[in-house]
Amino acid sequence: MKKEISRREFLLAGTAVAAATLAAPVVGASPAWESEGQRNMQSTTMPKRYLGDLEVSALGLGCMSMAGIYNPPQPKEKMIPIIRSAFERGVTFFDTAEAYGPFLSEEMVGEALEPFKGKVVIATKFAFSFNGTQATGRDSRPEHIRQAVEGCLKRLRVETIDLCYLHRIDPNVPIEDVALTVKDLIREGKIRYFGLSEVSPNTIRRAHAVQKVTAVQSEYSMVERVMEKHIFPVCEELGIGFVPWGPTARGLLTDKYNDFSQLDYRRAAISYFQKEALEANQALLAIIRDWAERKEATPVQVALSWIIAQKPWIVPIPGTTNPDHAIENIGAKNVHFTQAELAEIRNSIEKVTVMGVRTPDQTLADQ
Numbered sequence: 269m270k271k272e273i274s275r276r277e278f279l280l281a282g283t284a285v286a287a288a289t290l291a292a293p294v295v296g297a298s299p300a301w302e303s304e305g306q307r308n309m310q311s312t313t314m315p316k317r318y319l320g321d322l323e324v325s326a327l328g329l330g331c332m333s334m335a336g337i338y339n340p341p342q343p344k345e346k347m348i349p350i351i352r353s354a355f356e357r358g359v360t361f362f363d364t365a366e367a368y369g370p371f372l373s374e375e376m377v378g379e380a381l382e383p384f385k386g387k388v389v390i391a392t393k394f395a396f397s398f399n400g401t402q403a404t405g406r407d408s409r410p411e412h413i414r415q416a417v418e419g420c421l422k423r424l425r426v427e428t429i430d431l432c433y434l435h436r437i438d439p440n441v442p443i444e445d446v447a448l449t450v451k452d453l454i455r456e457g458k459i460r461y462f463g464l465s466e467v468s469p470n471t472i473r474r475a476h477a478v479q480k481v482t483a484v485q486s487e488y489s490m491v492e493r494v495m496e497k498h499i500f501p502v503c504e505e506l507g508i509g510f511v512p513w514g515p516t517a518r519g520l521l522t523d524k525y526n527d528f529s530q531l532d533y534r535r536a537a538i539s540y541f542q543k544e545a546l547e548a549n550q551a552l553l554a555i556i557r558d559w560a561e562r563k564e565a566t567p568v569q570v571a572l573s574w575i576i577a578q579k580p581w582i583v584p585i586p587g588t589t590n591p592d593h594a595i596e597n598i599g600a601k602n603v604h605f606t607q608a609e610l611a612e613i614r615n616s617i618e619k620v621t622v623m624g625v626r627t628p629d630q631t632l633a634d635q
């Protein structure tokens with residue numbers, strides 16, 4: 269007998285095969301910004317979005333933890349298939365940085381995506397100086413940026429970096445000098461688009477006045493929402509895309525890391541996983557769980573699709589080292605909310621006092 273595939277399984281798999289097996293519509297009400305064409309294709313294809321003028325898949329893949337940070341560095345033989353499988357499922361936007369590893373993440377991304385040149389957008393970041401594999405500080409002097417970019421190009425195995433971010437501000441170098449250097453590198457064909465990470469609204473404006481900024485990257489998720497107050501309005505005004513890192517709140521919103529006694533690095537290092545915060549944030553998780561039931565999706569799929577639904581110029585980049593998690597996360601593309609549902613969710617989550625998150629004022633300063 270043919271096995272019935274539930275919508276939940278479909279969302280987990282996110283494959284065309286599953287789509288073909290289902291007779292009934294598999295998606296909820298469509299979001300306001302999608303065209304009729306997009307709506308008809310949504311069960312089998314990955315929607316596209318624009319960050320400034322740069323077209324990318326509506327969901328990206330974060331490749332940081334593949335090189336360590338949250339866990340020991342992972343073998344490239346295991347990570348490259350995850351990156352390629354994401355591409356096969358429609359992901360065309362990959363996030364890395366020279367600091368991840370350092371260098372290891374860029375090397376894995378470069379090797380994994382070499383066969384797909386011209387079909388993918390790779391974003392990387394510069395900002396730091398290194399002594400061998402030890403980061404020694406921030407350095408955005410023009411000559412150092414040039415040196416860093418050459419290293420990124422080599423490791424990524426490309427002639428041009430699609431999107432190159434300043435990872436963190438160097439307090440000793442005015443942002444105008446950084447933007448001017450990037451402008452020159454764009455003229456020389458080494459970089460296509462310029463991005464900024466963890467910066468204040470004022471820095472975004474100053475940089476954008478010198479060289480068009482395509483994307484701003486900072487932490488944003490259903491639990492960490494402070495970017496909405498000061499950063500989103502600037503992005504909207506200047507036509508800049510926003511790329512949330514930590515879109516699953518480093519696993520919190522997957523609903524799989526609720527037992528404090530069993531927690532890994534999260535217990536030591538992440539504010540919203542501290543015992544009291546984890547308990548307080550259960551109220552938010554209860555809302556997400558409820559919506560996961562309503563949408564026959566998983567909690568992380570609700571968390572990611574909620575981000576996508578906030579603005580048409582937001583592209584989350586969930587990070588993972590686990591092939592099943594990657595597939596689950598990509599399945600978020602098939603979860604949609606009506607405007608009324610979004611209002612209902614907003615109303616519920618704003619009643620919860622979340623703990624361990626930034627204050628809105630912190631977004632007024634460069635990190």
Ligand SMILES: NC(=O)c1ccc[n+]([C@@H]2O[C@H](COP(=O)([O-])OP(=O)(O)OC[C@H]3O[C@@H](n4cnc5c(N)ncnc54)[C@H](OP(=O)(O)O)[C@@H]3O)[C@@H](O)[C@H]2O)c1
Nearest residue numbers: 330331332363513514515516517518519586587588589593
């Ligand atoms: N600009 C910046 O300063 C900055 C800072 C941090 C990160 N980033 C970028 O943003 C990307 C994403 O951010 P992030 O990695 O910090 O946060 P994230 O994507 O919210 O969380 C990643 C963590 O959640 C776990 N996870 C993800 N999907 C899961 C699932 N479906 N089920 C269970 N666990 C899951 C991962 O573990 P598993 O590996 O076990 O799946 C990992 O520990 C990074 O890869 C990096 O490219 C940028």
